[in-house]
Amino acid sequence: MRDILTSTPIESCPVRQILTDVGDKWSILILIALSGGPRRFSALRRDIPDISQKMLTQTLRKLERDGLVSREVTPSTPPRVDYDLTALGASLMHQITPLAGWAVRHLDEITAARRRFDWSSTSG
Amino acid sequence: MRDILTSTPIESCPVRQILTDVGDKWSILILIALSGGPRRFSALRRDIPDISQKMLTQTLRKLERDGLVSREVTPSTPPRVDYDLTALGASLMHQITPLAGWAVRHLDEITAARRRFDWSSTSG
């Protein structure tokens, strides 16, 4: 595993690429929403109430560019745009799911560690 | 899976928390480096040549705060600081490893998708 560090230039470390890519504020939330099946733009806004219109558009574009999400426009009035996971996106989500399980199981530990750390820096 | 979106406030989605946490520029590189065993500060700098001293310190502090990395100071002269994965950090890396495998297998596809996307926006 560590040979990733020396054998490849830092920039192209594959794990880092996908983690920084999907590690922004909204990407996984969108991918999770789409795991339930194809959704329209406005449905995604309802699924993720805190996201702004701009960030939803922007993040969807990025995921589309990466080939993780497909975008199908129906030029009706009002316009209709359906988003869905591609096969690649679905296969990524199969990797994310166990990670999500780990996160759910261990988030308490991380939170506790943070409290310990913050407490001992303040008063110790 | 999608019930994460509605059942929990956005802020506390566990998957998002760890992905945004570990999704910054340097965290995984450090975690990968430490999977090879405990390392001193200066050894980590050599492992990850592009990282600045500031970012290495800063990221290590964050990982320590999260309970993923341990930090042991030997107050000699010159001082000596050893970093290592905690049990929690090691268990996280067991989840990251399969994701890393996926990344290695599919990065070409993502790169190709990006090229297609960029090409069709330019000339199509």
Add this chain to the structure above:
DNA sequence: GAAGCTAGGTATCAATTACGCTCTTGGTAT
């Protein structure tokens, strides 16, 4: 005894991204 080395870290400043808010577009239906 002043200068410089070491390993780890801090402080400061600048540049770059990321993100959010608000306004605009364009046909249609209420």
Add this chain to the structure above:
DNA sequence: ATACCAAGAGCGTAATTGATACCTAGCTTC
């Protein structure tokens, strides 16, 4: 008039990262 649906533009702020200089404590060297 007003709202809908998807999206783009412009502007401002917050967060992230990088460059540089400085600090600590003992040790060597001139």
